[in-house]
Amino acid sequence: MSYLRFDKTLMTNLEESLQREILRTNKAGAYHCTTIVDCNTRKYHGLLVIPVPNLDDENHVLLSSLDETVIQHGAEFNLGLHKYQGNNFSPNGHKYIREFDCEHIPATTYRVGGVILRKEKIFVHHENRILIRYTLLDAHSATTLCFRPFLAFRSVREYTHENGQASREYQLVENGIKTCMYPGYPELYMQLNKKCEFHFMPDWYRGIEYPKEQERGYDFNEDLYVPGYFEVDIKKGESIVFSAGTSEVTPRRLKQTFEAEVADRTPRDSFYHCLKNSAHQFHNQQEDEHYILAGYPWFKCRARDMFIALPGLTLALDEVDQFEDVMKTAEKAIRNFINEEPVGYKIYEMEHPDVLLWAVWALQQYAKETSREQCRQKYGELLKDMMEFIRQRKHENLFLHDNGLLFANGTDKAITWMNSTVNGHPVIPRTGYIVEFNALWYNALRFIADLVREGGDVYLADELDAQAEVTGKSFVEVFRNEYGYLLDYVDGNMMDWSVRPNMIFAVAFDYSPLDRAQKKQVLDIVTKELLTPKGIRSLSPKSGGYNPNYVGPQIQGDYAYHQGTAWPWLMGFYLEAYLRIYKMSGLSFVERQLISYDDEMTSHCVGSIPELFDGNPPFKGRGAVSFAMNVAEILRVLKLLSKYY
Secondary structure, three states, X not given: OOOOEEEHHHHHOHHHHOOOEEEEEOOOOOEEEEEOOOOOOOOOOEEEXXXXXXXXXXXXXXXXXXXXXXXEOOEEEEOOOEEEOOOEEEOOHHHHEEEEEOOOOOEEEEEEOOEEEEEEEEEOOOOOEEEEEEEEEEOOOOXXXXXXXXXXXXXXXXOOOOOOOOOOOEEEEOOEEEEOOXXXXXXXXXXXXXXXXXEEEEEEEEEEEOHHHHHOOOOOEEXXXXXXXXXXXXXXXXXXXXXXXXXXXXXXXXXXXXXXHHHOOOOOOOHHHHXXXXXXXOEEEEOOEEEEOOEEOOOOOEHHHHHHXXXXXXXXXXXXXXXXXXXXXXXXXXHHHHOOOOOOOOOEOOOOOOHHHHHHHHHHHXXXXXXXXXXXXXXXXXXXXXXXXXXXXXXXXXXXXOOOOEEEOOOOOOOOOOOOEEOOEEOXXXXXXXXXXXXXXXXXXXXXXXXXXXXXXXXXXXXXXXHHHHHHHHHHHHHEOOOOOEOOEEEOOEEOOOOOHHXXXXXXXXXXXXXXXXXXXHHHHHHHHOEEOOEEEOOOOOOOOOOOOOOOOHHHHHHHOOOOOEEHHHHHHHHHHHHHHHHHXXXXXHHHHHXXXXXXXXXXEOOOOOOEEOOOOOOOEEOOOEEHHHHHHHHHHHHHHHOOO
């Protein structure tokens, strides 16, 4: 039995199949994303979605979908599926699906009368191109295939509607056509590996709806342009490859390219391999620059997410060279930032006050994976410079106070990972002494002190250790309350007593100002009030304002975003903290906690983990379909576990 196979009963039940999405990327910013029945339910869905840098910083949907029609004895069977007004689905191609398997590459098997047709999709790495292979497994008489491309040529954030500006022009190329709907866009080449007829029949398909956008309270309908259709005969046992990309291909090479790309893929035949494949999809390589995208389908590269996710997405997979390659780009951006120059790279939110501290944490994981010696040689200067920048109080929103704690202003602007805003104001205005900032700070001081001492810089090491002494003492005094847990933030007389997960970092990190008994108290409260099967709640049900369901229009979602929803990436730090306290005796507990993520491999985005979950049963997955920090942290826990066996 295949790990990721869905049978006919699930595929033909739209309530089930439309909730499951599939994502493939080219590791250079472009992607293909849709549901497992090929019905687009989001404006971000499409067969070929690519960055168009000369237009803007967004992705653009060029080819929205491709409708296939099987013709036998003059009868037409359309395999496409779109949602129209009034909950009407047409043409209902899902009724012909016998199974869907995406263990290796997404493969759908259709049965129409005596015809059995298999469709397989692959997204070419480091190229803006999707290939679709059709194999006629069985047929009792002559069979013809028709392909109708639905074109959008729009940003993922916009919609297209019937208009007179759209160009209908096209040029014939070998075994296909090229066309471009609007100026500024690249040409779209659609070709087959076999001679075919293109019939020019321009038309707009009006009122296609996207239910996921409707759920989020956004506009949800558009018109798509179909320039005509390709017609090609196919014999039993024959395979035909369709290519859609931004450059011309040699048709006779398409089969070969398809095979080579398939051979390059790791099958998604286990939990670990699913996560490994998912991890690779967040990489975005642009010539000499290498980024980590925060999530699909709408997130770009965010600095905090990148540093938190980097160890899990690279080191946990034994891909040290990939870590170093991303760091090469990240280091240039950090240096520009601390030298008060424009960042100059496509890394957003570099100015957030905890970003440099997370960068130190990421490099600490590198030191553990390679050696302190290697880390010092490669990143020693960078670590020193980042610390100096903070200690010299050069950061515009991170102030080192005399008590050794870091202070940041978060009343006007969301500055932590709990960053939801409504009408321009943070929903949770975390401000003052923020608990994870200071846990990160203490950990950074101790780690860099040990690192430079081993390298012979005793003077700096003593300085950092003396600073850590002051910081550690204040940390316990300021954050720890009489109930044994840590306050979330403290601003003068304003203390946030909410039970939130941000205190877990003080237990998870290698260096902590808390003693073992204090750590255990924090861990116990997190276990008791915040632990769910799908992640750690962002707020305890016992605290005021608990709102665990991330549903409804955007503004309603923003109010719930960090008010009780469960986040899988926090589970990584929680389980690391658990192993720190309980060591070998905690192994079976940690393994049990991971089981519920295995279930996710066949839900939501197949083979990945979504952004967040409702904080109450049934803990439904929400938000972005595939989220880098979540995948990374579960991989990092798997790596931690492997060290015990």
